[in-house]
Amino acid sequence: MIHHIFVVTFLVSLLHLHIKADSQVRHVPTQPPPDSRPVFTYAICNNIQRPHFTESIQLKVIPHLYLIDYMEIACKTASDRFTKFSATYYPSVPGYFIDSINGLAGNWADNKTYWRLLNNNSSTSVGASDLDPKPGDNVVFMFTKAG
Numbered sequence: 001m002i003h004h005i006f007v008v009t010f011l012v013s014l015l016h017l018h019i020k021a022d023s024q025v026r027h028v029p030t031q032p033p034p035d036s037r038p039v040f041t042y043a044i045c046n047n048i049q050r051p052h053f054t055e056s057i058q059l060k061v062i063p064h065l066y067l068i069d070y071m072e073i074a075c076k077t078a079s080d081r082f083t084k085f086s087a088t089y090y091p092s093v094p095g096y097f098i099d100s101i102n103g104l105a106g107n108w109a110d111n112k113t114y115w116r117l118l119n120n121n122s123s124t125s126v127g128a129s130d131l132d133p134k135p136g137d138n139v140v141f142m143f144t145k146a147g
């Protein structure tokens with residue numbers, strides 16, 4: 001009988017310890033994983049010329065990089081969705097004008113199409129060589145027909 005009581009007491013205290021340990025684990029504040037630097041969203045969107053396409057990627061903000069650098073990173077790290085882009089350097093601006101993305105080129109002369117650059121739903125006042133995305137930004141190259 002005494003032996004039984006001892007065993008039951010022992011088991012109950014074990015259970016108690018377990019619950020205690022478990023509740024302690026639950027109350028430990030969640031630590032961010034070591035590689036969770038701030039990100040921004042980069043997207044390309046063509047709704048006007050078939051085949052339509054939209055692609056989006058979250059990229060880590062890296063000091064001293066500009067959008068054109070991130071466009072290259074997207075082509076390297078998600079080459080199935082961000083296949084390529086082409087750009088022309090204008091010393092007059094100065095900077096790179098983005099001519100084509102994923103093989104789709106603007107054609108200002110014939111139909112006033114171009115790749116328009118937006119950040120947080122507003123047209124940017126600078127191009128891809130001068131835009132430095134901040135954490136949380138929503139940067140989009142939108143294929144657009146002017147006028």
Ligand code: B12
Pocket residue numbers: 089090092093094095096097098099108109114115116117118123124125126127128130146
């Ligand atoms: C006309 C014009 C356009 C036209 C060009 C069409 C064409 N082929 O004619 C369109 C509407 C396509 C355009 C688009 C953009 N433009 Co613009 N554009 C101008 C504008 C009003 C006149 C340029 C011009 O004709 N100059 C006279 C000719 C003889 O000189 P040029 O050296 O040959 O000009 C060429 C370059 O300026 C080039 N170009 C036009 N815009 C841009 C933008 C960038 C970043 C670059 C590198 C080149 C470039 O196209 C011109 C014609 O070939 C200037 C303002 C100004 N007054 O200069 C802004 C200007 C050059 N554009 C500007 C911007 C920001 C843009 C956009 C990024 C806007 C956006 N948020 O989408 C986009 C480019 C996006 C991309 N795909 O890279 C800025 C550049 C600032 C900077 N330091 O980056 C300027 C200075 C306006 C401003 N904010 O003050 N643009």
